[in-house]
Amino acid sequence: SSKATSAASKTKVKSSKAERLRVQREEEEKRLREEEEARFLAEQAEAEQREKERLEQEERERLEAKQLQGRTEELEEYQMLVEDRLRAADKWKAELRAQKKWDRYMLCDGSPDPTVTQEINTFLSLWAEEMNEDFQSVLQKSSLVLSLIEELETLLCETPAEELPEKDVTSYKQTILQLQQILPQKLNEATEHLLKNAKVLSDIETGNMQKVINSNHITSCIWANLNKNPRFKGYDFSDEAIGFELPKPLAMSNIAVRIIRTDYDHLSWQSQTFSPHVKEMGDLSAGDAVDQEDGAQETAPVEEAVEITAEDITVDQQETKSEGRKGEVDALDDDIVDLRQFSCLGGVYYLDVLSLPPQCKQVNGWCLLQLVDGGLQNHPYPQESFQMSLGMSLQEKELDSLISPPVGVYFRVSNHVVFFEEPEVARWDPTSRNWSMDVITQKKYNPEQREISFKMDSFYTFALFQDSHLNMPYQYWELNPKAGDEVALTIVCAFTELLVEMKGDRCRLSSVSNTDCDLSWLTGKWMTPLHLKSAMKSAGLNVFPAEDSGNYVSVNKKSEQVEITAYKEIALLSSSFAFGWSKWNHSCGFENVVIKVKEQKNLQPAASWALYMLSPTRSRRLKISESSGDFSDDLYDRSEFHSTLYHMVKDYSSPETMEMVKDCHHLFVDCVYQILNMTKVLTFS
Structure with missing residues (x-):
């Protein structure tokens, strides 16, 4: 019985082994069939894809060939619908420019034609010879000068280069420069004429003279220190929402403080950062050589304008934002404002401390006035002995205790200009002819009231700036x-x-x-x-x-x-x-x-x-x-x-x-x- 059991056991083992081999063989055959089917399906799909791509390519080639066959006809219709329309518009604008030129020639309102050199020279010479003009008269003629500048800038900007001879372009730019130069000269003369009568115009309550004179483009706020109160700290021109804090050493000085705000800007074009770094000559319009940035104008009443240079440099086009322009601009001080990146907004403010001229004296019914050579003079501040830089070596908490403390300014930002971020403040550096933030300290800005205040180590021309690209790229x-x-x-x-x-x-x-x-x-x-x-x-x-x-x-x-x-x-x-x-x-x-x-x-x-x-x-x-x-x-x-x-x-x-x-x-x-x-x-x- 034991032998029978052993034999049965061996038979069972052999049967199980055979079963396993059979199952393995069936699984292998199934795997091979599935692989073959998968390979067949893949080859079929690949063939179908190739056929699809072939058909798509054939269809694309057919469509491209069809498009090429009709291309000439379509482009001719495009030419008629688009290019002919744009040429008709250019012709209309050329006729409009010609009509404006004729209307200007026939205009008889007494104003000079800025395109005629003789008329402009006569106008400038006669105005330069006029003496003792009051402020209102100067402001009235300044409005005329600004309109003449705008007329020339518009002409340069809108006229295609082929319509404007180079000699005319040069002449118009020179005329703009002459008109810009006479504005500060006449504003200084008007200021001097006013200050000579400061005592007559003094305020009974304060004993000092404070005067505001307005025009459409220029606002003049002038304060004369007649009372010489040692406790005087500053003055607020409340109607104009602007004021100044007078440094203590000047409280007893024979001075006047003048703040002139201009809507125009005749300074920025003088900066080396104003023009693009590179500009293709073929893309220039007649007015591009002196790029006034769409009529942006900037001239200082107390600073002489410099000769306009027709420096045409071209812009390196890049796809993405770079670290900034290379070469000369990169070498600028960090405090200098890059006018390719920032825009001057809200006008320019000219803050000056002036030596008070001799006052008129009434003697036996006569008005006696001491004449002083040199005209209106700036009062030096700080004194030469004061050499320390406020922006570099002093803590702001120490500023008020200095021998020559800083000048404080506060004003309400124009409500006609949008600042999406806190404005940057910069002062005009007449030496380097750039806008710089180097001496601006203790700046505070209240966005709800749109009020800004800051201090400077002296009296400077200043302006507000905003990033030109803060709304780019568009969403x-x-x-x-x-x-x-x-x-x-x-x-x-x-x-x-x-x-x-x-x-x-x-x-x-x-x-x-x-x-x-x-x-x-x-x-x-x-x-x-x-x-x-x-x-x-x-x-x-x-x-x-x-x-x-x-x-x-x-x-x-x-x-x-x-x-x-x-x-x-x-x-x-x-x-x-x-x-x-x-x-x-x-x-x-x-x-x-x-x-x-x-x-x-x-x-x-x-x-x-x-x-x-x-x-x-x-x-x-x-x-x-x-x-x-x-x-x-x-x-x-x-x-x-x-x-x-x-x-x-x-x-x-x-x-x-x-x-x-x-x-x-x-x-x-x-x-x-x-x-x-x-x-x-x-x-x-």
Whole structure:
């Protein structure tokens, strides 16, 4: 029985082993079958994919060939619809300039023609010879001078280089310089004339003279120290919301303090940081050689203007934000303001301490006046013995105990200018001819009251500055048609949202969010694109990148040809189509532009946006949407290539809409194109 049991056991073991081998064999066969099936399916899928790609490539080649066949015809129609319109607008503007020139020639209001050298020289000579003019007379003529400067700057800015001979450009720049130079001279003469009669004009209550004289562009606040009260600490010109703290050593001095605020700025152009580092000569307009930054003007009443140099240097274009410009600008002191990065806003303040001239004396009915050579004189402060630098070696708590303590200034920031951040304060350094923050101490700013105060080691010209690019890059933009040839451009920035409307050849700033400033002088006012750009920048609303702005802010760099063409086509279609920012514009490459487009028939928006990509040779509608996971340049189903965006959207638009596009006015197309090209929404968003 034991042998039988053993035999049964051996048989069972052999049976189990055979079963395992059978199972293993079946599993191996199954694995091989599955691998074979997987390999077959993979090969089949690969073949299908290759076939699909082959068919897609054939279809793409067919569409490209079809587009090339019709390219000449499409480009001819584009030429007629876009380029001919822009040329017609240029012709209209040339005729308008000619008419303005004729009207100026025929004008008989007694003012000199700034383009005629003889008339300007006569005007300047006669005014320079006038003596003992009162302040109001000087301010009245100063307004005329400023209007003449603006007239010349506008002429230089708006006139194409081919229409303005080089000799005329040089002559106009020299005239601007002469007009700028006479302003401080005449303001000093008016101040001297006023101070000679300080005792007559003195205030009974204080015993000193304090006088405020206003004009549209200049405000003069003058205080004369007649009482010489040793406890006098300063004076507040409350009506003008500005005042000063007088250093104690000057309380007993025979002095006057003058604060002149000008709306214009004739100083900044003298700074080596004012002009772009590099500027292509071929891109210059007639007025670019002396880039007055869209009419920004800056002249000091007490400082002589220097000769304008026509230094044309070109801007190195970069895609992303860099450490800053190289070479000469990099070598500047850290305290010097880079005027390519910062903008002077709210005017220029000229703070001077002056030696009080001899006063008129009444003797037997006669007014006797001692004449002093040299005219109005600055009073030296601090004294030469005071050599210490307030900004470097002294603690702020020690300033008030110095032998020559600092000068305090406080004022309310203009409510007509927007500061999105705390303003920077800088003083004008007449030696280096730069704005510098080196001696500005104890600065305090109250944003609710818009009040600022600070101290300086002496009396200087100063101004407020704001980062020119704080609203760049834009977060979003959208262009929407309104009734007729009228559109509205919305630009969403980091600190504000702007709405710019365009109608005919004019445009206006319609609204600004997140500000309580009084911008009634700007909003709702129709003007030309160039004037709107200048006005918005002077208000602190800079959405107009300069040629070197890529050095200071991240830029989605695009081919200039593609970008300019896109602006022209958007302008053509803008009366009937809405356009907007697309996130895929950052993913499509340097040679391509992606935008959102939708037809707005009878001003009723379509259900959804469509994406279009513009390239140097063709345009296409994309299959992806704004919510897709990845970028792809695949064409929209049953779509085709076209040579222009106009012909591309035509495939998906109603005939009525396209007829409206053909009927839009050439001045409207030109205006929209200018605004788009100025704001550069495709590269700065």
